[in-house]
Amino acid sequence: MNRITAVRSPIRWEDVGFPNRPLFGDITIVTGTPGWSWSQQSPDLPIAVLDDVPAGEVVPGWGVDHVVVTTANLELTVARLTEVGADLRRRTEVKCTPTAFLVCGTLVEVIEASPMDVHLYGVALETDEDLDEVANRWREAGWNAGKPHDAMQSGRRIFSVPDSNLAVMSCRQ
Numbered sequence: 001m002n003r004i005t006a007v008r009s010p011i012r013w014e015d016v017g018f019p020n021r022p023l024f025g026d027i028t029i030v031t032g033t034p035g036w037s038w039s040q041q042s043p044d045l046p047i048a049v050l051d052d053v054p055a056g057e058v059v060p061g062w063g064v065d066h067v068v069v070t071t072a073n074l075e076l077t078v079a080r081l082t083e084v085g086a087d088l089r090r091r092t093e094v095k096c097t098p099t100a101f102l103v104c105g106t107l108v109e110v111i112e113a114s115p116m117d118v119h120l121y122g123v124a125l126e127t128d129e130d131l132d133e134v135a136n137r138w139r140e141a142g143w144n145a146g147k148p149h150d151a152m153q154s155g156r157r158i159f160s161v162p163d164s165n166l167a168v169m170s171c172r173q
Contacts, residue, residue, distance in 0.1 A: 003105025025058030122165030
């Protein structure tokens with residue numbers, strides 16, 4: 001199965017207690033402008049493709065819940081993702097916004113956000129750690145971490161770090 005293997009994000013991971021190149025589940029995250037790497041073929045989308053990303057350092061108790069892509073053209077973006085093997089699981093509206101969910105190893109949430117071009121918007125991590133403690137750790141490191149609150153998924157909590165386009169969620173139960 002073709003899957004996302006790496007994501008580039010503007011976060012300096014060591015500032016919040018992680019290795020420089022953390023491996024969250026099966027996705028390595030590196031620091032820099034947004035981009036991604038795929039195990040086989042990258043979709044024909046205007047998102048930077050990362051070449052030769054070294055293996056990351058495993059972070060126990062952490063994973064990638066989903067990757068968020070924004071686009072002005074939901075249909076085209078979904079088509080490009082399915083062309084490289086992503087499995088479309090659901091189309092819906094989230095807060096009145098057309099949204100699609102695809103699986104390619106991890107979940108990809110595609111949000112129609114006119115007039116934006118296709119953009120790798122962010123990453124939602126999941127952890128089995130206490131979210132209040134995690135959010136405090138981010139704040140102590142100087143990040144604008146929100147207060148954990150109930151997520152849309154029943155039984156889960158989430159907080160966002162708006163300056164980094166990152167969210168952290170409790171693990172699925």
